[in-house]
Amino acid sequence: MAESEGAPKILVSHNNAHTYVKAVLQANNVSAQDAATIASCLVAADLRGVDTHGVNRIPSYLARIRQGVLDPTAQPTIENKTPVVAQVDGKNAFGFVAARLGMQRAIEMAEVYGIGMVSVKHSNHFGMSAWLVQQALDAGMMSLVFTNSSPALPVWGGKEKLMGVSPIACGAPSSEHDFILDMAPSVAARGKIYKAKRRGEKIPRDWALDKDGNRTDDPAAALEGVMLPMGGPKGSALSIMMDVFSGVLSGSAFAGHVTNPYDPSKPADVGHFLIALKPDLFLSSDDFKQRMEYLYNRVVGSEKMAGVDRIYFPGEIEQLMEAERRESGIPYVEAEIEALNEEARRVGAPELVTA
Ligand SMILES: NC(=O)c1ccc[n+]([C@@H]2O[C@H](COP(=O)([O-])OP(=O)(O)OC[C@H]3O[C@@H](n4cnc5c(N)ncnc54)[C@H](O)[C@@H]3O)[C@@H](O)[C@H]2O)c1
Structure with missing residues (x-):
């Protein structure tokens, strides 16, 4: 970058x-x-x-x-469902506050029982998922971090905005190089389309559709249309998966009903799904971390394709x-x-x- x-x-x-x-x-x-x-x-x-x-x-x-659609003073509540499952009611507080509380409880349960799962309802946008993965890593935990979001992507074969560009994230500790995957299920970030427009450049035809549902290489037309899911039906399925685990399961909005951040008519009603997992369930903590470090070295040390200087x-x-x-x-x-x-x-x- x-x-x-x-x-x-x-x-x-x-x-x-x-x-x-x-x-x-x-x-x-x-x-x-x-x-x-x-x-x-x-x-x-x-x-x-x-x-x-x-x-x-x-x-x-x-x-x-x-606009009165996000409550800066709300304090999310938490309810235990089983020894390893809890639910946070975000009460329309900042998503950061609701999700942090959820991950904190997931970690506490994982410390005792090996795993903790928390569903978060009535929340808001929590920004970059990786900060929740880092919260778990700071406690020595593996994690899964899912959220849904307002409509921005069509499902595969469709042309209307229905699913969110909802990121899927997970992490695992290592002795030196922690694993953090945090990715949105679209081919390219919308910011890259804005950049191409500013510079008068064309975009690849697999990034977006125009408002009539046609593939386009014109960034201005793409911005009036929809982003395309990465990997065709697979990216589309991942964004539906985020909606199943974060929206359908939690009792929050789902199926295209999370409110767009620029729609001042009602709260966003975002849902999240968080898991913390103790990495030393089957091996010692040191064994786990050494195996992660071995994996890291195998990945970054693998033979490079032409034109690649470094593997990350x-x-x-x-x-x-x-x-x-x-x-x-x-x-x-x-x-x-x-x-x-x-x-x-x-x-x-x-x-x-x-x-
Ligand atoms: N809360 C929300 O509703 C929401 C919605 C959309 C996106 N987001 C956030 O936006 C961010 C951007 O997502 P993105 O999909 O554009 O990320 P990205 O494409 O930059 O990266 C995706 C993943 O690929 C890895 N990666 C990227 N380049 C790599 C390389 N050359 N070699 C090896 N690994 C590489 C990154 O480390 C990352 O884990 C994420 O943090 C996401 O949580 C949040």
Whole structure:
């Protein structure tokens, strides 16, 4: 990921980005504890290079608070169903707050029984799934992290937005290189289509359909249409799977009824599905981690195809990016800084400090 591409970048330290998010949220009635949770998740996304799900999301979240469709003060509740199963009612709080509570309980159950499963209902968008995988890794746990989301993808063969671009994520600890898979089931991120449009470039014809359901290489036409699922029917099936486990099972919205973030008429009603699993159920913890490290070395050391300089383990590119950005700062463009500082000025909170 070249940091030099596109408009000039302005660097902000991760500590300052965290301070900014926390202050702006607190000024919008979010408790200090919840604001710190949300700030950590958004800054983690920016540090890992998942810029589409970082601090830049703040204006859209605050708009939902002002529209009265996201409750900044709600405190999710938790109900035990069996010794290894619990359910969180998000109560329309921030998705970050509801999902963090859910993963915390899943970890507690896994510590005692080996596995913990938590369903989360009536929640909101929780951004980058990898922060929940990291929460489990920090406790030494493997994890599965599923969520549903508002319609953006057609099902295979269809042309209307029905399923969400709902990410599937999982993780496992290793002695040195943790495994973190976190992927949306679309061929390409929508941000890549915006970038092609800005630069006057064509896009590959397997990325999107225009509004009439035809494949297109024109990014402007693609933005009026729909994203295509990756791997044809397989990506479509994965997004349906996210809806089964996160929406149908939990009692939250499903089948295309999660509210779009830009629809101010009602709460999003997102559902999540979280599993924490103890990695030393069948082998010692050291054996497990050594076997993971062996797998890592086999993967990154495998023979490379022509034109490939280096093979990466899932999550590794983001881990390298995080190490770099912790030192150099997080790059934003001027328009992004301005939009964020406008939110700070609106509530009298401190603005971002640029280097
Ligand atoms: N909460 C929501 O509703 C929602 C919706 C959509 C996306 N998202 C988030 O958006 C983010 C972006 O998803 P994405 O699918 O565009 O991610 P991506 O395509 O950049 O990466 C997907 C996965 O592939 C791995 N990967 C990428 N390039 C690799 C390479 N060269 N070698 C080895 N592994 C590689 C990554 O480590 C990652 O695990 C995710 O964090 C996701 O959680 C969230």
